[in-house]
Amino acid sequence: MTTTMAASCSLAFCGEDRDDDKAVIVRFSNGSVRNEDKLDFTMYKSVDENNPRKKSRRIVVAESNRLSYVGNNFGPGSLKCNNLCKYYLGVLNKQTMQMEVHNAQVFNMQPVIPGEITDAAKAQDVTQTYRDKVDSLIEAFGTNKQKRALSSRRLNQVGSDTLHQAVAKAASTVIDQKGLEALQQEVAETESQGELALHLPPCNADADRPENVYLFDDLLSPVEFGALEQAGSKMAALTPEELKKMTDDGGWLCIVKHLENMPDVGEARDKVARCTFYLSLLLKLARQKSVTRKFAQEEGCPRILQNKLLRTFTVETFSNGRVLNLVSTSMRTKLAAYSLALLLHMGHMTADLTLLHRDLGITEARMIEVAKSMGLTLIRPARGKTNEAGLQDEHRQASLALPLVKYDQFLERRKRKKMH
Structure with missing residues (x-):
């Protein structure tokens, strides 16, 4: 009889992602239950369906004449095995002789004594x-x-x-x-001075060489730099006509400047080409409000760089049941600091702040604050100096020299106009 049943039995998988198909396996912490039929089971689920971290929360309650038992799949009392393993429960339908396999969760049922308070x-x-x-x-x-x-x-x-x-x-x-608004504005300005240091690249102020203050490997690891080989070769292959078209179409000015002045051959040319592609991703990200997992796929961004950008320069939140990656104001400041550090390595420890703040879409004052917080030396444009087009050159430069410059934040703070 058993052999015939096993031969005619078939399996049917009922799905894994639907909550309705999930079975429940319970175990009691204080022993085994003899009369299972006398227990009344009830399951409760979280009403917050929009929160992806709470919509899967479940509470199982088993009531009897003597005691009530409660188990849940979240919190300190839940079983960790649900996160480490997958459990499946097979239910045999004797009419169709088909074994239905359901995805299951294990709940640890603990007795609840009326009047007893928790630990x-x-x-x-x-x-x-x-x-x-x-x-x-x-x-x-x-x-x-x-x-x-x-x-x-x-x-x-x-x-x-x-x-x-x-x-x-x-x-x-x-x-x-x-007034409350004026006080809140003052507090925000004071906190921004301290929070700015939290968004700077790792700094070694005691370094013996300017290149070692903000290490290149902290901006792009060797693995990430190697993944940019194909994208960097495309940047290096751009013709002067294509670069001029990028400028006319409102492209990134600091990117075009470094591509126009690239070394002819060698590792230096390859390094600049890869860095310009990565810098273009940082500048594009700074212009976004929210990004998805498909960010920069059309440009050929490697997956390792895509994960790095989302993990380092975005804030994770949720809305309407979906996880979103937002580019907040503090993250734009962090993007400005990392872009500036990368430009220093690309330009022999000198960077054009004017072009960078225009490409980032932030104010020049904010860009100068970032440069000062990094200990850079600000270079004002010389009076009477003109560029190739015969116009006055008003670009502000920043260079990294040892020892780093320490600016007094209180003296550098601009005076606010009084309201009459």
């Missing part, structure tokens, strides 16, 4: 009431020295509360006088 709540209550319990013991059984210390501490607590009230009143007065 986290216990720890919190102990932390909050421990001082009060000790104070009560000191009042009842403490020595005179301990009672004087307790009285002094309580007086200090009253003084601290009075101080907090005075500070809150003074802050309210300042807000009424200056």
Whole structure:
């Protein structure tokens, strides 16, 4: 009988991605259940369907006459095996003799006793009431020295509360006088000075050579640089007519400048060609608000560089159930710093700030702040100097020289005009 059933039985896979086809396997932490039929099982799912991290959360509840059991697939009490393994459950349909295979999840069911609080709540209550319990013991059984210390501490607590009230009143007065928007603007400017350093490339201020301050390998690793071989060869093969067309069509000015002045042959030409392609990706990314996984595929961007750009220069968020990669204001500042460091290696530790800030789409003042935070030396254009077209050359340059320049942020801050 068994042999005949096995021979006529067939398998049917019911899908893996649909939540409706997922089976549930439960195990009880306090032992085995003898009367499974007397348990009433209920499953709850998260109502936040738009959040990709919460829509798969499930809670299984099993109720009996004596106890209730709860298990979930998220949080500290969930089983880690669901993330490491895939479980499948086979259900035999005796009418069709077909084995249906379902994707399954394992839930660890723990008993819930009415009136019992969780360990986290216990720890919190102990932390909050421990001082009060000790104070009560000191009042009842403490020595005179301990009672004087307790009285002094309580007086200090009253003084601290009075101080907090005075500070809150003074802050309210300042807000009424200056206005909330003006204060928020001042706080944002102050924080931007400190946050700017967080978006700079790794810096070795004690380096013996300017090339070692911002290492090239920190901007492009050897593996990433090797992946740019094909894309770099296309950049090196651009003709002067194609470069002129790029300029006329509003292309990246600093890219065209380096392609026009490329070395004729050798490793230096290959390095500039690969760097210009990577720099074009940074400049294109700085102009975006949100990017997808298909970013720069038409330009022939290698997958390793695409992942690097999304991981390093975008902020991950979600909207309508989809994960998005946004280019925030702080990420644009980071793009400006890394682009500037790359231009320094391409231009013998000198870069054109004017062309770069125009290509990035940021203000010249912000570009100068980035250059100063990197310790670069600013070079003002010489008066009366003209370019090849006979026009006044007003391009501002930045160079990296040792030791690095330390700028005073407070003296460099521009004065704000008073409103009348």
